[in-house]
Amino acid sequence: MNSEIRSLEPKALWNKFADLNAVPRASKKEARVIAFMKAFGNNLGLEVIEDEVGNVIIKKPATAGMEDRETIVMQSHLDMVHQKNTDTNFDFETQGIEMYIDGDWVRAKGTTLGADNGLGVATIMAVLESKAIVHPAIEALFTIDEETGMTGAMGLKGGVLSGGILLNLDTEEDDEIGVGCAGGIDVTATRAYKEEETPEFKTGYEIRVKGLQGGHSGMDIHKGLGNANKIMNRLLFDGFENFGLRISEIDGGSLRNAIPRESSAIVAIDTLHDAVFNAEMSALAEIIKTELKTLEPDLEIVVSKTETPEKIMDLGVQEGMTRALYAAINGVYRMSADIPDLVETSNNVARVIVKEGEIKIGCLTRSSVDSSKMDLANTLRATFELTGCEVEFSGDYPGWTPNMDASILKVLSNLYEKINGEKAHVAACHAGLECGILGSNYPEMEMISFGPTIRGAHSPDERASISSAQKYWKFVLEILKNIPKK
Template sequence: MNDEIAKLSPQGLWENFYKLTQIPRPSKKEGKAIDFIEEFGKSLGFTTIRDEVGNVIIRKPATPGYEDRMGVILQSHIDMVPQKNSDKVHNFETDPIETYIEDGWVTANGTTLGADNGIGVAAAMAVLQATDLEHGPVEALITMDEEAGMTGANGLKSGLLEGDILLNMDSEDEGELYVGCAGGSDANIKFNYTESEVPADSVAFRMAITGLKGGHSGLDINIGRGNANILMFRFIKYAVANLDARLASIDGGSLRNAIPREAFAVITVPAENADDFVESLEEFEDMYKAEFGNVEPNLSFTAEKSDLPATLIDELTQDDLINGVIAAPNGVMRMSTDMEGLVETSTNLAIVKSANGVIDVKCLMRSSVNTAIEELESKMESVFRLAGAEVSFGGQYPGWKPNMDSPILKTMQEVYNNKWGKVPEIKAIHAGLECGILGSAYPHWDMISFGPTIRYPHSPDEKVNIETVSLFWDYLVETLKNVPVKK
């Protein structure tokens, strides 16, 4: 049952998270959730501000005796990534998330859960509600549209917030403190095609690559999971070269920051090559399963005969598209030389879609080194311009440079060690936290990111560990109690 999670401990946090699961909040369509947060702040009697882009700021005064503490901003984003399995009937703009508990984790039925970053929002709400906590001045900053463009963070104006310390609650491993993150840039590639006739005596097939795990294009890029677009075009190139195949349409991936789990294409072949086509596709499926092994145990590559398409993508554009996708950089480009095990630079060939004479290809490039993003943009531009496409870049956001002398870092290390007898790991993350952008508007902020353990964000396998949510909450409460005095 959905409401089972509202009974978990800490109850205030889980009750708020349950309420969030009942409000549709996909990126760029999270208006109802923004309204909910604004009304929540007002209902508590606290100063509540909704800025011009839709971010909500709620101020809670210090508890008695803590008025001299540095002000803390509790920051999370309200939107969630809308991903579902192809066989799941769900409208992210109208339907609630169906949650359930399994083996100590909270997960969702065939869709993303929204723990990224709903757990952080729920924690901020619980702090605002609580009457038994000890803390200095607190502000909740709930940003919008983080997942699809960082619109809220980019639109936040300086001077609205009064605090000195930002606690970003959007990382996904309990016991780790994040002090830096990657910046990013979107590559927007466009092919214009003309519609050509279907050759006589052709047979059409609808191909589907499904069952891949997908995942977060930053956090999961180094796991070696399959990219549905890459796998689809590997076969399409073979079929065009060896079986006289022609491409009618392509629909691969759905979000720039999610590794594509599924890709679909309609293709035609001469009737005399139909049996060879089916046999070749089965061989490719076996080859893919051998390549990915246990990483992608549910990989499926199928083809079903379909009605002939009305038209095909012209042959020149088809070939240019194939060559561009096959040659495009994808995956991990470079590992960090400063932090062991950290991806420095990567790119995700996220979306390839054709419709109405246009084929859109979208990639999200990430790096903790700004010049490395520039180099990757240059490579992407060269590959696709050679293939005859239009190329532009947008959505750039800065990385967050670690400050190992951070006072709040020292405080949170001491708090964790005093409470659990060990020091938390200090890390940077190969994902686009909002800290880099927010810090450019408020350069005096001392920033840390932390959170409970979440697995497989941006995919229908997303889940959050119940025990670590309790640990995360206790850590947050103790940190607020020990925030340094203003100097």
């Protein structure tokens, strides 16, 4: 399968992507890909630096005649989101991504593809390796842990880089030039609870929510996609209100930056309510599927009998938790008043775990306005604290404020229109790019973001457009030739 990918044009880009995708590279587990990148740079005879947090910097001199141009930083992140379908047998720790071609798209077999941000990394690798591409002096910056905290960007110290322009290759629409992004903060609610012995005459059930699209919790948050944690809580709340349903376990969602696709729960109900409970759950499941049928045609809600659990949650804690999850804001909180169609502030109720006397609820709150980000984070904090949870804020990172007067923006805008015969869409995005963080230590550096078209990032539906990659590659080559003089 991957041999098909290597035959795609531009071969330089797709071959490097295939090389990279053979290396497991989960966030916070980047040791192998760091070693891979260092070996790549050393084999080219280039200067290679690994900083104290694990970022890799590879420096390449300008080609002949380009020595008077501004040094550029080409930047992408090494880590990728590891997600797979439940019926996919795949070990991210040991296996490389299995890719295939589907019309104009490159996909992976039941897993995330790693195009986010692997196509950016592969682009830089191809430029570093080439002896024919015209370019100014390059500082290639490969950051770690972008997807779960941006600790690589946060750990990069000032003075390591000398470039005056940064090209971030992490935008997912090929007609878009990114000039700003949202900041984010992790909101985590935890609480211990007493487990009770399950009374007699109870029947055990497993409830499963699956088949949702999922997606990027920033770029896709405005689409109104189903959130498995919110759907599950709706089912549990209804089951308790009508039948005294008691919760034993919940396992919903996965990563904070991925809209939850699946959730499962083990519950117990009075045996005498067996038939009517099944009927009520089936009816409610059909209502939810009807509500979401346009956006989530593959949604499944399965309620099936299972072994009656030995333990259930303390009743008071269960009531408080399900009410808090119902009240917790999920999705778009506020649209930007300044930039049309831009989500300003949002939240993703990303992870819900209830097991063995411990509750953990994880959210990712994003905003391009820091005060609005903290307002929503405090709204969530108050919601969960009212139920007795302890709430922690962590992983706070800033947004990237647009600079509409940047010289590199003018270069890219003019080149895009010249090449494609139409204007690019200059925009801020609701994702978390590393530019805002990097700018805190390099405030004089001009920054811009662009990339090829990618769909379904952070989900097993992730796919990269082949024709867009060709368009993007041509754009990259023209940009490198047209970097302004110092």
